[in-house]
Amino acid sequence: MVFCRGFPLFFDLEKYKKDSVSFKKTVLDNIKLIALIEFLIGFYVLSFWAELILFPVLVFSTMLHAFSQADEKYRSVETLFGTILAVVGFSLIVYALYELVANFSEFARPETVEDFLLPPLLTFTYLPFIFCLVVYTTYEDIFVRLQFSLKDKWAKRFTKSFAVIVFNFRIKDLERWVWILQVRDIRTIRDVFKAWQDFRSMRKVEKNPPAVPKDEGWSPYEAQGFLKEHGIETGHYKESYGDWSASAPYVEFGDGLIRADIAYYIDGSCQAARSLKVTMNINDSKDADTARDKMLDAAETLFHKSTNHILPEKIKEAINREENLDDIYDLYSVSFEKDVWPNHRLNGYSLRFCIAMLEDSQKHQVA
Numbered sequence: 161m162v163f164c165r166g167f168p169l170f171f172d173l174e175k176y177k178k179d180s181v182s183f184k185k186t187v188l189d190n191i192k193l194i195a196l197i198e199f200l201i202g203f204y205v206l207s208f209w210a211e212l213i214l215f216p217v218l219v220f221s222t223m224l225h226a227f228s229q230a231d232e233k234y235r236s237v238e239t240l241f242g243t244i245l246a247v248v249g250f251s252l253i254v255y256a257l258y259e260l261v262a263n264f265s266e267f268a269r270p271e272t273v274e275d276f277l278l279p280p281l282l283t284f285t286y287l288p289f290i291f292c293l294v295v296y297t298t299y300e301d302i303f304v305r306l307q308f309s310l311k312d313k314w315a316k317r318f319t320k321s322f323a324v325i326v327f328n329f330r331i332k333d334l335e336r337w338v339w340i341l342q343v344r345d346i347r348t349i350r351d352v353f354k355a356w357q358d359f360r361s362m363r364k365v366e367k368n369p370p371a372v373p374k375d376e377g378w379s380p381y382e383a384q385g386f387l388k389e390h391g392i393e394t395g396h397y398k399e400s401y402g403d404w405s406a407s408a409p410y411v412e413f414g415d416g417l418i419r420a421d422i423a424y425y426i427d428g429s430c431q432a433a434r435s436l437k438v439t440m441n442i443n444d445s446k447d448a449d450t451a452r453d454k455m456l457d458a459a460e461t462l463f464h465k466s467t468n469h470i471l472p473e474k475i476k477e478a479i480n481r482e483e484n485l486d487d488i489y490d491l492y493s494v495s496f497e498k499d500v501w502p503n504h505r506l507n508g509y510s511l512r513f514c515i516a517m518l519e520d521s522q523k524h525q526v527a
Contacts, residue, residue: 200256203267203275214248221245291329298331299324302338309342318349322356333363336396343400366396370431375491377432377517378466380406384426386436386465390458392424397433404430413454416444417506420451422458435516436466445507452511455479459496459513466515467492482511493518 205211225241228234260267303320310316319341327334340355369381380397384406387393394406405428410421420442428434438458442451456479463471467490478485478496485496493516500509 200260201252203272204256204259206255218245218248221248295329295331298334302334305338305342310346312347315346315349315352319352322352326356333359336398339398372432375517377428377434378436380404380426380428380433383433383436383466386462387424387438387458390454390461392422392458394424394426397426399430404428410441414442414444414447414450416442416447418443418508420444420447422451422454424458424462435514436462437512437514438462440511441508442510443506443508445509452480452482455511455513462513463494463515479511479513488518491518492516 206214221241221244225238225245228238228241302323306316306319310319323334323338327337337356337359340359341352344351344355346352346355366381369379372379384394384397387408392408392411394408397404397406406426408424410423412419412421414420420440422438422440425437425439426433426435427437438455440451440455442448456476459475459479460471463469463475469489472487472489474487475485475494475496477483482498483496484498485494487494493514495512495514495516497512497514498509499512
């Protein structure tokens with residue numbers, strides 16, 4: 161039982177590194193009402209012949225239901241097998257509740273409480289080990305990277321000791337600090353400590369972001385959440401070889417053979433964001449209509465959040481027609497671009513919508 165409950169957690173180490181919320185989700189999954197329902201269904205098993213017949217039916221239905229979700233034209237098939245699975249699941253719950261009421265004395269035994277509590281208890285006691293393993297593998301990976309990015313051996317030793325003492329279990333902050341070390345020319349212990357001071361200053365600014373004048377750009381920490389309502393949010397705003405940027409992981413959508421995806425980028429300086437860009441890859445022309453609507457929605461939100469104005473009709477028409485456009489609106493340069501991929505077997509292409517602050521020379525020309 162320990163093996164069955166704990167071994168799968170090893171495959172989630174990378175997920176735990178990237179998202180600490182996964183630890184909370186693992187704990188909550190063991191104490192939700194669904195855990196009790198699953199236990200009841202497993203406690204009152206069907207007869208051998210009933211399970212022998214039901215098992216292949218459920219496997220077949222589940223496979224067809226999953227396959228039908230890949231294409232809109234199979235919507236009726238998806239509905240049919242989704243209904244079958246729902247009916248079977250509901251029937252098993254009703255059967256388990258009936259057996260619980262009819263044979264409660266069989267259920268109300270100390271052994272039942274032990275059987276119900278043991279799996280989540282094993283998970284709870286196992287999670288600290290998984291957490292320590294996540295921390296260990298993170299430090300191991302970072303120390304290997306430092307071997308290549310730091311040349312001075314005393315700087316390497318100091319950095320490793322400093323990381324363990326200062327960051328200990330705060331691996332997200334550790335990763336961000338090591339990123340600064342890797343994009344800078346670190347030669348001495350003084351450079352390492354300077355990177356730590358800059359990281360602390362950056363964290364203070366993130367907790368209390370300063371206001372950015374309208375003619376200088378946007379607060380990068382506010383811009384990170386401009387498209388949050390669309391399920392798109394960037395990672396940390398960080399330095400990379402003198403430039404500052406943040407990017408959101410690609411979010412997939414659509415029903416094409418290769419699904420379309422959308423991402424969001426911020427570029428600027430350490431004080432202000434100067435460019436906001438939405439990029440979309442339509443990997444299968446089947447998703448063209450959905451992608452165009454999604455791009456228009458994202459562009460309208462981004463334009464409104466960044467300028468406090470409604471997206472002009474001229475720009476809306478360019479997006480709807482997928483026509484290239486370069487325009488100036490107030491203090492901003494607005495562009496939309498379509499890039500067709502030559503000889504792509506699924507007729508794929510990309511769309512880009514960008515809002516950027518005008519340069520001083522452009523401001524004078526407009527004036």
